[in-house]
Amino acid sequence: MTEAELLARAARVRLVLLDVDGVLTDGRLYYGPDGEALKVFDVKDGHGIVLLREHVPFGVVSGRPGKASEARLRELRFQHLVFGERDKLAGYARLAHLGVPDAEVAYMGDDVNDVPLLAKVGLAACPADARPEAKAVAHLVTAAPGGRGAVRELCDLLLRARGL
Secondary structure: OHHHHHHHHHHHOOOEEOOOOHOOOOOOEEEOOOOOEOOOOOHHHHHHHHHHOOOOEEEHHHHHHOOOHHHHHHOOOOOOOOOOOOOHHHHHOOOOOOOHHHHHHEEOOOOOOHHHHHOOOOEEOOOOOHHHHHHHOOOEEEEOOOOOOOOHHHHHHHHHOOOO
């Protein structure tokens, strides 16, 4: 795909959806003695979201429960949160009420369960360390790995496509 084609796809985006583990985080889970999960989020990704969120809403479609992620996502003003849905198309369907056509949705995922949704949306993105199956259907494969600036690269592309 040429840069012009990628920018054209990015210019149509009216909703950005992200996976959490492996995209907003590096995919590792930290458990303490009481079993709580801790996750690490990259401030560069967060700043990209802050720069873009006034122009396009953000949401999450995640296969895992969201308790460890919700505080950060609410801080970043994510408007649409779908957690605990390993079937990403079913999770996406829970957002159908938004009325955004598939061609105007960007989604970043990193694993095999993300592939059906990546194949459906207008702008499919994945981090550098995504599974080969996800990379095969992505329009954008970032230089950065998940949880370490991949989301920022997607945000920068969307900002550039809007002339911002």
